[in-house]
Amino acid sequence: MEKTISEYLREQFGIVSSLKNFEQTPHFLLSYDEEGTTSEQSFLFRHSNSSKENKE
């Protein structure tokens, strides 16, 4: 029978906890700003498509 990953783990092994989050495939981190560099403060990866040309 088809199941979500959390349903499978709960029913098969009795595991709940944070594994519920698997459905969202948790990810965070990394941001490249408009210059193509990173912000040390930011842990949120933005989908900013840096179009600035770094080459001189």
Add this chain to the structure above:
Amino acid sequence: MSNLFYSDIQTVAKKIKNKEISPVELVSSQLKRIEHIDSKINAFITVLKEVALGQAEIAEKEIMSGNYKGPLHGVPIAIKDIFETKGLRSTSGSKVFASWLPNKDAEVVKYLNHSGAIIVGKTNLSEFALGSTTENYHYGNTHNPWNLNKIPGGSSGGSAAATASGMCFGALGTDTGGSIRLPSAICGVVGFKPTFNLVNRTGCFPLSSSLDHVGPITRTVSDSEIWMETLLGEKKAKDLNIGEWNDSVIGIRLAVCRDYFFDDLDPSVEKLMDETIGKLKTIGIEVVEINIDGLTKAIEAQKTILGAEAIAVHKPILDKEKEMYGPETAYRLENYKNITAVEYLDSQRIRAEFISEVLSKTAHFDGLITPTNSITPYDINSNPIENGTANIFNLGKTPLFNLLGFPTLSIPCGFTDEKMPVGFQLVGKPYSDGQILGLGKTIETLFDWQNKLVSNEQQLVKEEKLL
């Protein structure tokens, strides 16, 4: 039909579009080939015979009625068994998920299905993608098609071996420390790790959420471009200039950093790298040596981040069901429990500094060039489980580009003295995926690799009596 097994996608797509071959014939022939040779290579965990034939019939009807969807329509492909497939076993190479039938497809699987590609099977991998050899305790070892005693690299070893041995026209992989690029190089095919988070990861079982990337393993760079257009969708691919390379290398400048990236190379790999750089110069690409600071710290940060994020995912299962894990996976995950939150956060800070350092040092360049694999791959079952963490760093120069998140393409460039394939990496800036693929297409013409794949087929047949 057998002369098509090593064709690129463009060739086979043209034949399908012109109705010279039918998807049903092609898929049937591909399934027969898998049946014949996969007992020796073990590239697949699950072969989707009935599903694939059903999809092929649908594709055939669509094409015959004039509804041709594009270059993957009717083309047999494979996916690493770490992606959810609705109603079809999705193991992640583990015993834990041996009987899991997901209730939905991963996003990338939806895109591939939408393109009309035919998924013929789900490929073998290191358990939970945690490994670089594809020696799988539960589903058996995958063998390298160039030498069946050798590992194919990993963790996407099944995808690379299936592509290299003509069992599919490319396969989907994941890459957390080199798991697309390393097996691609070792099996003599092309592997592309796009910019971090560019390809949707929903429905892909995580290993390390800030290092995981999804991308294709193919026989040519042009094929990788076709895959990326499908995985990103038309608009996003166009925004990234994928498929819009003008074939000119005038003004292209590549950087080479010999520190770390050229350390501990097999002499034959070092020689090939120097020859490759020489070839690039002959077509007008400028290659300049640079220094990058912070490499040692960055390597340690990569290991810490991977370990911390992996154990965060696995701890609830490991604590309760440790016997379900293979010995190497359990050993590595247990060790990761010792990583502290302070070490993890410090590693992320080091990572941010390293990204800034590399962007700054390569600001006047189009990209970097490095080896992919450093050495001839190990014999299967020759490496103790305690070496697991070190394997990826011993086998290749791939992990730092996961820490950076930059697009990285591995292209075959020759053989070691033991006649095993070698690849090199072209590394771009964030979101320069289109340029890196385009440049890769021009560069791969210098190596005439497709004929070498076909010649290996003769060797396979002769030595192993596979067919």
